[in-house]
Amino acid sequence: MAREQTGAAGRRKANGAEAKEPADGSGGGKDELLKFYRDMLLIRRFEERAGQLYGMGLIGGFCHLYIGQEAIAVGVQSVKTKGDQIITGYREHGHMLAAGMDPKEVMAELTGRASGVSRGKGGSMHMFSTAEDFYGGHGIVGAQVSLGTGLAMANRYRDDGHVSFTYFGDGAANQGQVYESFNMAELWSLPVVYIIENNQYAMGTAIGRSSSETHLYKRGASFRIPGEEVDGMDVLAVRAAAGKAAEHARSGKGPYILEMKTYRYRGHSMSDPAKYRTREEVDEVRKTRDPIDHVEELLEKNKWADEAALKAIDAEVKRIVADAAEFARTSPEPDPKELYTDVYTDITQEASEVAA
Numbered sequence: 190m191a192r193e194q195t196g197a198a199g200r201r202k203a204n205g206a207e208a209k210e211p212a213d214g215s216g217g218g219k220d221e222l223l224k225f226y227r228d229m230l231l232i233r234r235f236e237e238r239a240g241q242l243y244g245m246g247l248i249g250g251f252c253h254l255y256i257g258q259e260a261i262a263v264g265v266q267s268v269k270t271k272g273d274q275i276i277t278g279y280r281e282h283g284h285m286l287a288a289g290m291d292p293k294e295v296m297a298e299l300t301g302r303a304s305g306v307s308r309g310k311g312g313s314m315h316m317f318s319t320a321e322d323f324y325g326g327h328g329i330v331g332a333q334v335s336l337g338t339g340l341a342m343a344n345r346y347r348d349d350g351h352v353s354f355t356y357f358g359d360g361a362a363n364q365g366q367v368y369e370s371f372n373m374a375e376l377w378s379l380p381v382v383y384i385i386e387n388n389q390y391a392m393g394t395a396i397g398r399s400s401s402e403t404h405l406y407k408r409g410a411s412f413r414i415p416g417e418e419v420d421g422m423d424v425l426a427v428r429a430a431a432g433k434a435a436e437h438a439r440s441g442k443g444p445y446i447l448e449m450k451t452y453r454y455r456g457h458s459m460s461d462p463a464k465y466r467t468r469e470e471v472d473e474v475r476k477t478r479d480p481i482d483h484v485e486e487l488l489e490k491n492k493w494a495d496e497a498a499l500k501a502i503d504a505e506v507k508r509i510v511a512d513a514a515e516f517a518r519t520s521p522e523p524d525p526k527e528l529y530t531d532v533y534t535d536i537t538q539e540a541s542e543v544a545a
């Protein structure tokens with residue numbers, strides 16, 4: 190198939206071994222694996238199309254693609270229950286699709302249309318949907334970590350059993366507010382799972398050039414927060430680790446850190462000189478560690494899907510993405526009056542509701 194990897198055979202050859210069996214207790218039954226496959230493929234195809242629309246000048250501003258990292262959002266959010274919150278940075282399209290948001294609304298937000306999830310006013314980096322428990326979409330590196338910790342504090346205050354899934358990158362892991370948040374989260378046993386998407390680079394800076402401790406799962410040690418390194422290219426490993434971490438947080442034991450080892454195939458954003466890594470490095474990961482190839486192998490090995498079945502899923506996904514792109518291209522732009530909506534919350538209204 191013509192997506193950004195060379196096919197399951199390439200991975201098997203490069204590894205010199207058969208694909209792993211689903212690990213005990215991590216799920217990986219037929220239906221679940223097919224769903225993971227479809228959900229990851231949807232993200233990849235969506236992102237490929239977003240890249241094309243950007244090239245055609247239909248998307249303005251910044252745009253950061255999630256290609257290569259699909260197993261993380263899909264695996265983590267498979268353990269989410271309704272009411273658990275998701276919050277992340279600007280590389281966010283995949284998290285929204287994995288949250289079940291309508292690809293049409295996400296694509297229309299990218300093209301700045303009124304039918305976009307943030308009514309065309311947020312763009313790629315600032316999408317938001319409390320209906321889907323999605324709290325952004327943040328352009329300030331690391332800021333979502335404090336906000337996600339605040340969401341967990343609200344959960345604790347309401348004692349509602351919900352968990353905040355707070356994602357951030359390897360670059361964000363060096364921000365000061367992350368550690369203030371860690372301290373409070375452990376001190377008050379807040380139900381938050383910190384998911385560090387370590388894709389090895391912060392813009393053009395390799396992690397080894399900017400971090401004295403590159404094993405980011407250890408970063409909570411001085412706050413007594415447990416941490417674990419996870420193969421972020423293996424959706425079953427992600428799902429298993431996320432399930433364990435969420436259970437820890439939900440049962441009142443406080444925060445948990447998951448360092449997901451992953452890789453982004455595309456540039457940091459749509460303009461990236463790509464001088465900081467070699468073509469061979471990128472190709473090697475695509476060939477040997479691709480998260481979609483991995484599930485494809487498992488499905489074929491277990492005889493849960495043959496080539497025709499996988500092609501049918503791809504065709505369905507492509508249709509969804511084509512419809513989303515068409516919707517995003519043809520929907521009207523927001524009315525200029527929208528400049529004045531959603532700017533402030535009407536606190537007088539809220540206060541009168543509380544009083545009543």
Ligand SMILES: Cc1ncc(C[n+]2csc(CCOP(=O)(O)OP(=O)(O)O)c2C)c(N)n1
Pocket residue numbers: 280328329330331357358359360361362388390391392457
């Ligand atoms: C506070 C702040 N500093 C710097 C930037 C510029 N900036 C945007 S993305 C980025 C790199 C972040 O890398 P990482 O956290 O690894 O996330 P990734 O892009 O790899 O997903 C930087 C430095 C910013 N947006 N906010």
Ligand SMILES: [Mg+2]
Pocket residue numbers: 358359360386387388389390391392
């Ligand atoms: Mg990074």
